[in-house]
Amino acid sequence: MVLLPDSAYGRDVASRLSARHNVGLATACVGLSETPKGQPLAERSVFGGRFIERVTWSAAPRLATLKAGVFAVPPAGPVRRPTLLRRDVAREARVCVVSVEPSKTSGRMRPDIEEARVVVAAGRGLGTAERMRLVDELADALGAALGASRAVVDLGWLDHQHQVGQTGRSVAPELYFACGISGAIQHLAGIGSARIIVAINHDPEAPIFGAANYGIVGEVEVILPRLSAALRAMSAEAAGAGE
Numbered sequence: 427m428v429l430l431p432d433s434a435y436g437r438d439v440a441s442r443l444s445a446r447h448n449v450g451l452a453t454a455c456v457g458l459s460e461t462p463k464g465q466p467l468a469e470r471s472v473f474g475g476r477f478i479e480r481v482t483w484s485a486a487p488r489l490a491t492l493k494a495g496v497f498a499v500p501p502a503g504p505v506r507r508p509t510l511l512r513r514d515v516a517r518e519a520r521v522c523v524v525s526v527e528p529s530k531t532s533g534r535m536r537p538d539i540e541e542a543r544v545v546v547a548a549g550r551g552l553g554t555a556e557r558m559r560l561v562d563e564l565a566d567a568l569g570a571a572l573g574a575s576r577a578v579v580d581l582g583w584l585d586h587q588h589q590v591g592q593t594g595r596s597v598a599p600e601l602y603f604a605c606g607i608s609g610a611i612q613h614l615a616g617i618g619s620a621r622i623i624v625a626i627n628h629d630p631e632a633p634i635f636g637a638a639n640y641g642i643v644g645e646v647e648v649i650l651p652r653l654s655a656a657l658r659a660m661s662a663e664a665a666g667a668g669e
């Protein structure tokens with residue numbers, strides 16, 4: 427069985443391998459287990475996260491791409507020493523990374539939303555592009571990645587690579603802040619694997635509160651600066667205590 431990360435690169439390599447060698451491929455797996463007969467079984471999240479599909483392979487070898495962050499880290503077992511096969515692939519590569527630059531809308535280098543431990547996501551409730559500064563500040567205070575609802579991407583406040591949800595990307599952070607996001611089913615489809623969800627919304631009936639572990643009912647323009655200031659004060663205090 428060949429396992430690859432479900433990243434843009436992993437999906438690219440996996441689909442090429444599958445096509446060239448006529449090997450069965452299960453993409454975006456959120457679980458791996460065995461059938462009662464001991465055959466590998468993969469789980470995939472489908473229909474916007476409403477169903478889990480279980481698939482098997484008719485023959486070996488088997489190919490799968492695994493979603494980042496959805497597999498619990500198992501306790502350390504006995505140290506295994508796999509055989510490492512080293513190949514110089516650089517000469518064969520037809521594509522190479524020329525440079526890595528911050529996206530135009532997020533303005534600086536931040537973790538990628540699919541790999542980040544903390545994601546601060548902006549919704550239409552921020553009201554204006556100017557207020558994106560408030561989510562920026564919270565993301566800075568937490569070292570977080572920036573996420574967005576589709577409404578925010580459609581408004582041009584952030585690039586599509588930041589969009590979380592059914593037609594965006596799926597995230598699995600330890601902590602997800604939904605700021606001024608209503609919690610449409612298409613958005614929730616992308617945050618099913620987030621461990622803790624904190625929602626800030628001025629409407630106590632907003633559906634996002636149904637998915638959140640913690641909810642703050644209030645205006646984002648009031649809550650966000652307070653949260654960022656409190657976090658900055660905590661880091662300053664921790665840095666002072668460490669001196």
Ligand SMILES: Cc1cc2nc3c(=O)[nH]c(=O)nc-3n(C[C@H](O)[C@H](O)[C@H](O)COP(=O)(O)OP(=O)(O)OC[C@H]3O[C@@H](n4cnc5c(N)ncnc54)[C@H](O)[C@@H]3O)c2cc1C
Nearest residue numbers: 549550551575576577591592593594606608613628645646
């Ligand atoms: C086929 C399809 C695919 C889609 N894919 C996606 C997807 O991948 N991702 C996605 O996100 N959406 C997707 N959508 C769109 C989705 O249905 C919603 O329209 C979108 O998620 C709404 O974005 P929002 O929550 O930012 O905006 P809104 O729904 O407008 O919600 C804004 C929220 O902000 C709150 N608010 C307003 N002002 C304030 C304030 N001052 N302080 C605090 N709260 C405030 C409001 O109470 C409201 O709950 C898709 C839709 C379709 C049909």
